[in-house]
Amino acid sequence: MLKGSCLCGDVTFTVTGKPYDPAACHCSQCRKMSGHVWAAAIVTEDGIEISGPVRWYASSDEARRGFCPRCGSSLFWQVRGSGQMDFALGAVDGDTGMHLGRHIYVE
Template identity: 55%
Template sequence: MCSEISDRTARCLCGSIRVAMRGPLPDVAACHCGQCRRWSGHVWAAVPVPNDRLTIRGEGHIRWYRSSETAERGFCDTCGSSMFWRAIGRGDTDVALGCIDAPTGLRLERHIWVADKGDYYDIADGLPQDAQQ
């Protein structure tokens, strides 16, 4: 299911990086893998945005960390906000939900990588849970 809001904006904590997203976006999954939990401080929730519908201002402030052979994560070099995840060569960039300005119009749809979730919390919202992706 796609959200009816067609244009959204996002920014890092300090505002050095600003993002515009055009067009409808799918609902999102929360990732509970160990890398995402370390990256975000808890659960990573983001929405994939096709690169041709994504405009980023302040790209010089983005630092990319290659977190695996297939993916990298982007953060602000000024304030440290964790903002992006992208699979190498996939054609879209996941934008962190916490960086998107309200109203987002997005809804969490499912949980992924729950077999790797932290032992300090339970997932009890009734949404589908995938052991992996």
């Protein structure tokens, strides 16, 4: 089980499901959102428990990004209706035990 939080601690999450496909995204949205590449893993929507005031931003017609409204930490990315949630590996407390499997949007 993985636990994580935003910088200020207002938003916390617990990954209760099995995360998969850890990847680093190099797309322009992720670079602008994070200031660099964004590393995330995927879990089913029912495999993550989120507590606290997440603010959602519609970053495209298909997807949204979740962040802490107090400190601005970017925590989640979700394709609407997918039943999945990406969570930021950098927000996990301690070692994730995961290894990046791929880099996407590198060209």
